[in-house]
Amino acid sequence: MPSKRHAASTTSAPAASTPTSTPKSLSSGPATLKTNASAAEIAQHVWQQYLTTTPQRTLLLDAFMFFLVLVGGLQFLYCILAGNYPFNAFLSGFSAAVGQFVLTASLRMQTSGSGPGSSKPSSKGKNARFAGEDEEQTAGISHERAFADYIFGSLILHFFCINFIN
Amino acid sequence: MRWCLALLLCCLLAAVNALSSSGSRLLVVQEDSTEKSLYSKLWADLESRGYDLTFESPKSDKLALFEHGERVYDHLLILPPKAKGLGPSLTPKHILDFLQKDGNILLALSGKSATSSAISSLLIELDIHLSTDRSAVAVDHFNYDTISAAEKHDVLLLQRPGSLRPDVKAFFDATPPLLAPILRAPVTAYGYNPKEEIPSAEDIQATGSQLSLVSALQARNSARFTVLGSAEALEDQWFSASVKAPGGKKTSTVNQEFAKQLTAWTFKETGVLKVGKIQHHLATEHAERNPKIYRVKNETVFEIEVSEYAYDKYVPFEVPAGDELQLEFTMLSPFHRLALQPVRRTETSTVYGAQFVTPDQHGIFSFRVNYKRPFLTNIEEKHEVTVRHFAHDEYTRSWAISGGWVWIAGLWSVIGGFLAFVVVWLYSAPSSAANAIKKTQ
Numbered sequence: 001m002p003s004k005r006h007a008a009s010t011t012s013a014p015a016a017s018t019p020t021s022t023p024k025s026l027s028s029g030p031a032t033l034k035t036n037a038s039a040a041e042i043a044q045h046v047w048q049q050y051l052t053t054t055p056q057r058t059l060l061l062d063a064f065m066f067f068l069v070l071v072g073g074l075q076f077l078y079c080i081l082a083g084n085y086p087f088n089a090f091l092s093g094f095s096a097a098v099g100q101f102v103l104t105a106s107l108r109m110q111t112s113g114s115g116p117g118s119s120k121p122s123s124k125g126k127n128a129r130f131a132g133e134d135e136e137q138t139a140g141i142s143h144e145r146a147f148a149d150y151i152f153g154s155l156i157l158h159f160f161c162i163n164f165i166n
Numbered sequence: 167m168r169w170c171l172a173l174l175l176c177c178l179l180a181a182v183n184a185l186s187s188s189g190s191r192l193l194v195v196q197e198d199s200t201e202k203s204l205y206s207k208l209w210a211d212l213e214s215r216g217y218d219l220t221f222e223s224p225k226s227d228k229l230a231l232f233e234h235g236e237r238v239y240d241h242l243l244i245l246p247p248k249a250k251g252l253g254p255s256l257t258p259k260h261i262l263d264f265l266q267k268d269g270n271i272l273l274a275l276s277g278k279s280a281t282s283s284a285i286s287s288l289l290i291e292l293d294i295h296l297s298t299d300r301s302a303v304a305v306d307h308f309n310y311d312t313i314s315a316a317e318k319h320d321v322l323l324l325q326r327p328g329s330l331r332p333d334v335k336a337f338f339d340a341t342p343p344l345l346a347p348i349l350r351a352p353v354t355a356y357g358y359n360p361k362e363e364i365p366s367a368e369d370i371q372a373t374g375s376q377l378s379l380v381s382a383l384q385a386r387n388s389a390r391f392t393v394l395g396s397a398e399a400l401e402d403q404w405f406s407a408s409v410k411a412p413g414g415k416k417t418s419t420v421n422q423e424f425a426k427q428l429t430a431w432t433f434k435e436t437g438v439l440k441v442g443k444i445q446h447h448l449a450t451e452h453a454e455r456n457p458k459i460y461r462v463k464n465e466t467v468f469e470i471e472v473s474e475y476a477y478d479k480y481v482p483f484e485v486p487a488g489d490e491l492q493l494e495f496t497m498l499s500p501f502h503r504l505a506l507q508p509v510r511r512t513e514t515s516t517v518y519g520a521q522f523v524t525p526d527q528h529g530i531f532s533f534r535v536n537y538k539r540p541f542l543t544n545i546e547e548k549h550e551v552t553v554r555h556f557a558h559d560e561y562t563r564s565w566a567i568s569g570g571w572v573w574i575a576g577l578w579s580v581i582g583g584f585l586a587f588v589v590v591w592l593y594s595a596p597s598s599a600a601n602a603i604k605k606t607q
Contacts, residue, residue, distance in 0.1 A: 056594050064587045068580065075576040086570035093573030096580045104587075151588065158581050165577055166564045 058112040065104050072097030092165035099157045103150055110146035187438045187475040189240030192217040195224055197247045207402045208425055224253035231264045241433045246276035246397050251284035258288035270390040272432045274397035292383050388543035392432040400425050435477050437541045442471030442515050446533055449521055459552045464524045468493055468533055473515035482516040493520050494534040501525040528555040
């Protein structure tokens, strides 16, 4: 048994070293993780990485999405605890948060898709054909157009929700 | 002038009809006109109460209950015939037709002669079963009259009947001024044919309170039919007789009073209910009376005016203690069944009312009052109304419901967050250098 464990650890060592090689290729970023880093250190590293490599607008999008999750979660919790009596109010308030989240997520996909630190490299290996199309799509939509679509969709959502809450 | 005459005529008609609530024409069917004198006190009593008595023999050719399909008499009193039947104009079918046309019938039987098969078959139609032995009499060896029936024990002494049930008006009781219903035999009585010497225990068809000496039937149309087991109880002889129970004191009978109450009830002088005005409306000031349409969850008031006929006038009807006049608000099945409470009293009627909220269900509903009690004529009222759902602008606004404030706050915080996000987004446009990098990529 101990020999087996030893074998597993030896094989895992190169595997663990591969992700550390990707930040090396990036120009910016903090010091690379050691192979025997603890979970807290890894989390700290990921968070630092996220903060340093994400563009400001994407950070803003993420903050807004976090806020929406918070608002939606609180409304749902209130519905569970206090009952759903004006049900239309619950539906309206909750779906406003969810809908806004979905719209914001779409905006994030359209504006940060070709930015640095995206998940492109991983998808490219799996199905290059679709990735090519994807790139074409994102390339075809400018950030201004995506933002205008987002505003338009949000206004429609707000209009419906305010009407529905009566 | 003509107007005055009409008014006078109306007053006269009112005076004529004052006695019974359903007319004063009374037909007495009696086989032997010589027997008329036996009941002279009863006839005098009835005439003093305003009845037009007509005496006919069942064999008479002139006798007919209907003319051109309408009743000729309002009430019918049949004294026991000695013959086998009541003749061609008083077949059970004719008598039932008479009952169906709201005629009232008092049928007296007698132990002296065998009951005719025509009468037995009539009674079986009404679910009243006589002893199969046609000439059976009820005897009681404990409550007999020691003066007149010391040997035969077939003159029974009975207490005035009380209420049938605690919640039924005692129409035939002595103490309240109204009357009572069915007179049952005492527990020690049994049916027995005097012609057979010793009755064996197996032969006795009914004993004790299984025997009904006086039975009353009120048809669904409130026509009344009373079977009096003993025609002799109506004879003058027993109206003022003195009787003595074994071991008891000598007392005088109250047959006259009982006969009065019995005939008064049968011929609809008592226990007749009349529904006056029925009103339903919203429980708001100056609401429209009897609207055709209500909305769900409307506060609604229903009122019904009920009077009771007592001998010669209408008096306010009081529901007996333990009983209730109920209102049902039904669509197929009742959604509400409420006790109607007396709201106010007029000289001749009591107004009963109830207030309730219409159920959260739209459809065709009806206000129903269905009051069917022994010895009272039936009340069956049904008033249909439509109950509609909320109109789109009748729902409470969500800000008026404090429970919804959290979600309203949630919605507006999402919108506020969106606006703030848009502003920050526009002010955080990436530098052109960054754009240039992106373009090269």
